[in-house]
Amino acid sequence: MSIAINNGTVLTFDAGTVLAKGSVLIENGVITYVGTQEQKADTVIDAAGKTVLPGLINLHDHVDRKSLRVYSRSIPFKEQSDKLMEQSPIYLAFHAAKNLYDELCSGVTTIRDFGLFGSVSLHAKRALADKVIVGPKLLTSGEPIAMTGGHATKWGSIEADGVDAVVRAVRHNITSGADVIKMMASGGLGKYPEEDPGTPELTEEELAAGVVTAHALKKKVAAHVYSTEAIDNCINARIDTIEHGAFLTKRQAVRMRELGLAHVPTISGLAPIAYQRILIGQEELGNQILHDIIDRISESIRISAQNGVLLGAGTDTNGEMVEELEMIRDATDWPLEKVIATATVNAARISDVNAGQLKTGLRGDVLIVDGNPLEDLNALRSPYKVITPTAVVDGRPMPRGVRRAMLEGDA
Incomplete structure (x- = not known):
């Protein structure tokens, strides 16, 4: 099967190349042409007046929990999450199927999922x-690995104490089909203030054992x-990506750049926790979360951007990709x-x-939007068509979360 996209403004993300009136040809799920000559194919899409760019990659999500974005005006996020995670994995699988399709329609063609429940994302x-279902390419960690009583253990994390237990947990996840390993190095925000994001959890030795085991198996x-101390533990252990990283310092960012480690802040997924607290009348706590x-x-x-750390976009449970990009823009003042x-x-x-650019030989993951996102990121909320090797779907934006609505x- 072949798909040609003609007459659009093509953003290749390949050495900054932009084609004012370009074409992209996809054959059997692979990009075989990017240029200015109009292409013929089994399916031809006229992208005149539209922008063609690579499908978006969401580096941090929990695909069976996205319903929590639809905010309550009376119940805090923690209680909503507890109630959802009491449901059976079979019920959550239906949530995952719906959420995957919704994200695909919004322009996301790859998701890196971090479990809760990991069995759902593996299936x-x-x-x-x-x-059987339609959605983005899915990379999954299975269940995250945490210390006993650590972050998200009531929502499905594997409890592992000591080097041997961590090694077993990593091998178990990879044997079960995990593409990446997720480890809990500190407390989190979901149950704040009862849970302190500043508290280190898995030790440097436990993290390092997990990294060595995973890397030996090519994961x-x-x-x-969150905390500075826990970030040091992660850097010393050579964790590949720092997720959240709230209390990152310049010293740590320099080390991350030197070691080739990346930062996925997920700010759009965390800010709604504060805004929802304000919405339900807990204004003091909500403002404390925003400030702290x-x-x-x-x-x-901003620190990562200024010090050359590789930054990636991810939404966590509550976020949305365009909002994440907007908040990264606001923090960095980068060109769009x-x-x-x-x-x-x-x-x-x-x-x-094997995606992220419009370039011959890469996967045919393509997003077509009305407008030009290089002029206004909001154009990404007007997806026209989303194309992957397995689907072509009409675009539609994700529903607004609590932060944007407020x-x-x-x-």
């Missing part, structure tokens, strides 16, 4: 491969981490092409997927 990956490792955590994550993005690169070419480097005055 979802198989269902996608077998074309990367990501770490949920969200402002620091924004600062950590560089901002969008965090969800395309940068994200492909971080996740080792900022726009109609929550």
